[in-house]
Amino acid sequence: MQWTKALESYSFYLQLEQGKSKNTIDGYQFDVRRLARYCETLNKKNLPLTIDTETIKEFVYLLSKEVQPPTQSRIISGIKGFFLYLQLEGYRKDNPTQLLESPKTRKTYPDTLSTSEVDALIDGLDKKGAFAFRNHCILELLYSCGLRVSELTHLRCSDLFFEQGLIKVRGKGDKLRWVPIAEETTKLIHSYLDKRMVRKCAKGHEDILFLNNRGKELTRAMIFTLVKKAAVRADIKKNISPHTLRHSFATHLVENGADIQLVQHMMGHASITTTERYIHMSQQHLKDAITRFHPRGN
Numbered sequence: 001m002q003w004t005k006a007l008e009s010y011s012f013y014l015q016l017e018q019g020k021s022k023n024t025i026d027g028y029q030f031d032v033r034r035l036a037r038y039c040e041t042l043n044k045k046n047l048p049l050t051i052d053t054e055t056i057k058e059f060v061y062l063l064s065k066e067v068q069p070p071t072q073s074r075i076i077s078g079i080k081g082f083f084l085y086l087q088l089e090g091y092r093k094d095n096p097t098q099l100l101e102s103p104k105t106r107k108t109y110p111d112t113l114s115t116s117e118v119d120a121l122i123d124g125l126d127k128k129g130a131f132a133f134r135n136h137c138i139l140e141l142l143y144s145c146g147l148r149v150s151e152l153t154h155l156r157c158s159d160l161f162f163e164q165g166l167i168k169v170r171g172k173g174d175k176l177r178w179v180p181i182a183e184e185t186t187k188l189i190h191s192y193l194d195k196r197m198v199r200k201c202a203k204g205h206e207d208i209l210f211l212n213n214r215g216k217e218l219t220r221a222m223i224f225t226l227v228k229k230a231a232v233r234a235d236i237k238k239n240i241s242p243h244t245l246r247h248s249f250a251t252h253l254v255e256n257g258a259d260i261q262l263v264q265h266m267m268g269h270a271s272i273t274t275t276e277r278y279i280h281m282s283q284q285h286l287k288d289a290i291t292r293f294h295p296r297g298n
Contacts (some may be wrong), residue, residue, distance in 0.1 A: 003036040010085050012259065020172040035059055039235040046148040048086060060100065070073050073102040089277075111238045111256030112248040118143055119229070124234030135226055137192045138184075138210060142187045142223075142242055145169070146249035147269055149220045149242045156207040157193070171268035179266050208290070250275070295298055 014020040014028060038059045039046035046055050056079070063072050080097045087095045113121065122139050126132055129251075142152060151169050160170040163235070166178045181189075188208075201208075202215040207287055212217050223242050231240050238244070253263050264275040 001047060001049050003039070003048060004081075006086065007032060007036075009089075010082055013085055013089075019175075021150070021172045021174065024172065028078045028081060031075045032082045035079055036062075040064070044235070048082075049092055051096060053099070056096055056100065057224075060147075075279075076100060076102045083177060111240055111244055112251045113236070113238070113240065113244060117234075117236055118245070118248060119239075120234040121230050121236060122239075124230040124232075126229070128232070133192060133195060134210060135230075137188050138223065138226065139230065140185050140188055141181075142245040143249055144182045144273065145179045146246045147179075148172075148246060149223050150269075151268075152242075153210065153218050153220065153223065155209045157209050158207055160189065160209070161189070169268065172270075175268065177265060177268050225277065 009028060010032070011025055018039065020028075035056070039051060039055070042055070045199065058078060061070070063075060066076070076097075080100065083092070083095050086092045120137060124137065125135050125194065129135070131186045138152065141155075142146060142149075145167060147155075147169065150170070151171060153168070156171055159170075160181075161167065162181070165180055165183075167181050169177050169179050170247045171177055196211065200215045201211060205211060205216050208217045212218050212222065227242050228247070231238075250263055250265045250267055251264075254260065258263075260275055265270050267275060
């Protein structure tokens, strides 16, 4: 079995049996393709059904010189999943990655913004552009509802249930969840919808909430660029991305006493463990306050 055929089968498995999203599947395939490209540079044939543990260890060793431990750990995890699939489906009797260990990584917490920094970021948007108001709504929605970028770009007008104060969000694996939306954000989106009605929508994009200048769904890269430019205008030195607004959403909820299980639901986390890191971030916030402001903090 060639790498291309094996990856195609793995993709169907992830989509149909595991219910993984397109972005997740693309990420897994990207990691395995990296191994496949390495195998193509070797003199001997190393195909999915014949590659051995030593060859994979050599690949991981070279990988350790090129990427940071967190990236290395992610790639190893993707490769392990691929060979476990081959074993479960009976393509291989063994799993050459079974004893492969991921590098130890230092636990880090994502950057977040204070509420004043969120306000500054939104104020930092270009106010004169044709899509200035749309961009304002995008940042407000990312922060006030804690959305992932892909969830925001796929959001439909028919997903808005303003009378109930909720929006319907399609998360990872196409799982649906209901997220409350603030009254002020609702007013902004209502105003945006009035402006959106006069713009032409491309065929098949009529129900998409946020559109580009061609009347089509926005790309992830466009949202990333939007946030980066706003951060520069606001003179925010932190290395932020659209996901920073999502982290800030969860952190501010926890800091103000929100129940962790409610935060888990609103974030769309499959495991409570993922959400619990925001408790640790909140505790760190308190420790920093002691260090900075208490007479015995130093």
